[in-house]
Amino acid sequence: MVLFGKYNVLSLQHMKKKVRVRFAPSPTGGLHLGGVRTVLYNYLFARQNEGDFILRVEDTDQTRYVEGAEKYIQDCLQWCGLIPDESPLHGGPFAPYRQSERKQLYRQYAELLVLQGQAYYAFDTPEELDEMRSRFKTVENPSPQYNQVNRIKMRNSLTLGTQEVQTLITEGAPYVIRIKMPEDETLTFTDMIRGEISFETNLVDDKVLLKADGMPTYHLAVVVDDYLMKITHAFRGEEWLPSAPVHILLWQYLGWKGDMPQWAHLPLILKPDGHGKLSKRDGDRLGFPVFAMNWTDPKTGDLIAGFRELGFLPEAFLNLLAVLGWNDGTEQELFSKDELIEKFSIEKVHKGGAKFDFEKAKWFNHEWIKRLPATHFAPQVKELFSNEGITIADDEKFISVLELVKERCTLLTDFVQQAGFFFKAPEQFDIASVKPKWTEDKALFFDIVCEKLTLLENWTTQAIEALFKETAAEKNIKPGELQLPLRIMLVGGKFGPPVFDIATIIGKHDTIERIRKAVREIG
């Protein structure tokens, strides 16, 4: 099995390395909204401070390693524009980044802590731990911890004789190294968002630092790596707050207190219905994506939808994420990446979690489609078109059509319906909307219109409209009753820009052909 390592993904050229932040997405597959937002806030902070930005993908749990997750995360962040395309994946000043290659490093520090009496060996098997938990379990205390009270009842280097410990180790008995939480101390630290936070050490348990397989837990790895990689700021999700005292203590024990990064614990993104952290399952259940890009779980084959494939613009995606839990104090809601770099401040990030609202997310996308020039997203729309079997021969026409219809498109995928008929005649007509009011007179009207159009030399919106209305007057039919049928003949349904504009763009030949075909079908 390949170990999923840590990577120094980017070093921006302009950076002066005053500040170094790091982000560690979970490698268990996918990259959810909260993850991207954490990277975004890290990124903005780093850019503001001309700092370095280390992206580390961690996995200390080999059983959860997912093939392809590394590449996927890189792709997502590239799509979002948070890492440059040419960013090096390996190398950098803090190599090695692969966890397996750093294995001895972590052990060395764990052993040091044991030597200093701040950690200890524990030989308890998983079964013994289970047994302890069920033995001490009461109604008041449903989850007994391996802590100051219970550790004296367990098999560890605190309760066993030195000789016995030595024997067990030389015999190869599996063991872990646990931190020894001190008694009656108050651990305090300052969070950039929440201010001062404190914990009583008596209430924190003796977390495992080094696992029986020799790999570190997150607690050890994050402290050792942040120190060695000279991280100055660490932003992570609020779910890490309860384990912060362990990390603070480790920084102290290892003698690195002065180099400890500044912390910011970000609020969680919550489910729109009910409560709780937004999870990947919620996407399916509620009908919206929770990942940046499509993710196929290689183990189960399940596809989890992404914002990109659904038709979101990276600009909109970043924007909506940025303001979900942050606001600059003004009424502004639309921010470009550059504006965010200018205006973002970690202190103004909210303390409380925010429920995700997909309707608002779509609104952001709509706004970005409207404000960006069509050239910006034309390539992706073109791809969408070719998937639908529509090929674009004339790029200039394509761009102007996209420009014409973009205000009607909330998602990039909407362009297929809103603009497809400019390039390909509709295969089906919404006949039901025409038929009830269809008459012989109307059929005749369209025949005459076609004949007149054939002779029309000046193919402009005004000329077509004038011809259409004159003919209607001659036949004594209200133009209003004819416009909807004409629209349906040309586009297939009740949508699209003004109908005479459409006729102008699709041209004389196609206009006449579509009308004739539709008249035949209706009649």
Place this chain on the structure above:
RNA sequence: GGAGCGUUGGUCAAGGGGUUAAGACGCCUCCCUUUCACGGAGGAAUCACGGGUUCGAUUCCCGUACGCUCUACCA
């Protein structure tokens, strides 16, 4: 159960001892438009509860309730 963190309309939120408590999404009505949108005008809807401090509390303090996270040899 314990610990930590949180709580302004349905949602995102501004504000912060005296305000008609911004704005946005969504919803509703109207205008524009003989399609759908865009745009414009308007509407309904909010400071979790109880105490204190204060002339005055949505704002400060304390409780309570509720919610969330953690409580793994996962991160």
